[in-house]
Amino acid sequence: SQQGEEDPQALSIQEGENATMNCSYKTSINNLQWYRQNSGRGLVHLILIRSNEREKHSGRLRVTLDTSKKSSSLLITASRAADTASYFCATDAWGLTGGGNKLTFGTGTQLKVEL
Amino acid sequence: EPEVTQTPSHQVTQMGQEVILRCVPISNHLYFYWYRQILGQKVEFLVSFYNNEISEKSEIFDDQFSVERPDGSNFTLKIRSTKLEDSAMYFCASSEAGAGTTQYFGPGTRLTVL
Numbered sequence: 001s002q003q004g005e006e007d008p009q010a011l012s013i014q015e016g017e018n019a020t021m022n023c024s025y026k027t028s029i030n031n032l033q034w035y036r037q038n039s040g041r042g043l044v045h046l047i048l049i050r051s052n053e054r055e056k057h058s059g060r061l062r063v064t065l066d067t068s069k070k071s072s073s074l075l076i077t078a079s080r081a082a083d084t085a086s087y088f089c090a091t092d093a094w095g096l097t098g099g100g101n102k103l104t105f106g107t108g109t110q111l112k113v114e115l
Numbered sequence: 116e117p118e119v120t121q122t123p124s125h126q127v128t129q130m131g132q133e134v135i136l137r138c139v140p141i142s143n144h145l146y147f148y149w150y151r152q153i154l155g156q157k158v159e160f161l162v163s164f165y166n167n168e169i170s171e172k173s174e175i176f177d178d179q180f181s182v183e184r185p186d187g188s189n190f191t192l193k194i195r196s197t198k199l200e201d202s203a204m205y206f207c208a209s210s211e212a213g214a215g216t217t218q219y220f221g222p223g224t225r226l227t228v229l
Contacts, residue, residue, distance in 0.1 A: 031215040042222035043158070043206060050215070088158065092215050101146065101213045102171055105158040 005106055006089060012112045019076045021109040023089030024069075030092050032065055033103065034074050037086045046074070046087075079113045086110050117141045119221035121207050127227045128197055136192045136224045138207030147190045148208040148218060149182065151175070158206065164190065165213060197228045 006023050013019050023032070034046040049056045049065045049072065056063045062075040076083055090103040120139045128134050140147050149161040162172040164182055181193045190209075194201055204225050208218040 033217065035220070040204075040225075043208075043220040045217055045219060048215075048217050090158075101210070101215060101218075102148070102160040102163055102173070103150070103158075103218060104160065105150075107157055 006087070006109045008109060009107070010110045010112070012114065013079055015079060015081055015113055015115050017079055017113075019079050019083070019111055019113070021074045021087050021111070023072045023074070023106050025072075025089075025091050025104075025106075026070065028093065029067075032063075032072050033090045033092075034061075034063060034072075035088045035090060035105075037088065037108070039085075043088070076111075079111075081113050081115055084111060084113050119207055119209055119219050121205075121221040121224050123224060124222065125225045125227070127229065130199055130228055131196050134194050134197055134226060136194075136205050136207075136226070138190045138192070138221055139188050140190055140207065140209030141211075141219060142188070144209035144211050144219075146170075146210045146213045146218075147182075147184070148210075149192045150206045150208065150220075151203040152206065152223075153200075153203045161192070163213075170213075194226075197226075199228050202226055202228045 031050050033048045035043040036046055037043050047058050047063050049063050060077045065072045086108045088108045089106045092101050092103055122137045147164040150158050152158045160173050162176045163170045179195045183191050204223045206223045207221045210216045210218045
C-alpha cells in the first residue's frame with residue numbers, strides 16, 4: 001500500500017451537508033497538506049497542518065491529524081456545489097531521516113455536491 | 116495574490132521531440148518543484164531545485180529530464196526526447212522555504228505526446 005491513501009474514493013452529497021474525507025499514510029511526516037483540484041485544472045492549496053498540531057480550521061474547513069494512527073481528515077461543512085472537486089492529501093518528511101521537502105500525494109477523493 | 120504561472124497550457128509534440136515547459140514561480144520563493152500527473156493517477160514528484168541546483172529527484176527524473184533557472188524569474192523543465200508515456204499534466208510549484216512550508220502550484224501544462 002502506498003503513502004497517502006484517501007477514502008472514500010468518491011463521495012456524493014447534497015448541498016448543505018457536511019463532507020468528510022480521510023487520508024492515511026505510512027511513514028513519519030513533518031507536515032500534511034490538503035489540496036483541491038477541479039477537473040483538469042491545477043492544485044489549490046487548502047490547509048497545512050504540522051505534525052505537532054491536532055486540529056486546524058480555515059473557514060468551512062476543519063482538518064484533524066492523528067499521528068499515532070497516521071491519519072488525517074478533512075471536513076467541509078455546509079457544502080456548496082462549487083466544492084465539487086477532487087481533494088488530495090500530501091505529506092512531506094522534511095527534517096526526518098531521509099526526508100526532503102517533496103510532497104507525496106494520496107490517491108484523492110472525488111467529491112460531488114449536488115443541488 | 117501572487118501565483119505561479121505556467122506556459123504553455125497545452126503542448127502537443129511528436130514522440131522523440133524535445134519540449135521545454137516554462138514556469139514563473141512566486142517572486143520571493145526560493146524552492147522550486149516539478150510534479151506530474153498522468154491522467155487518472157496520483158500527482159508524482161519529479162524534482163526539487165534550490166540555490167541553482169537540484170536538491171532532490173525521483174526515479175522518474177532520468178537523463179531525459181533536466182531543469183534550469185535561466186534567469187531570475189523563469190524555471191524550466193526540458194524533456195529531451197519525449198516518449199508516449201510522458202503524456203501527462205506537468206505542474207510547477209514553489210515555496211518560500213524548504214522546511215515543510217506550503218507549496219503553491221501553477222495551473223499546469225498538459226503535454227500530449229503523439
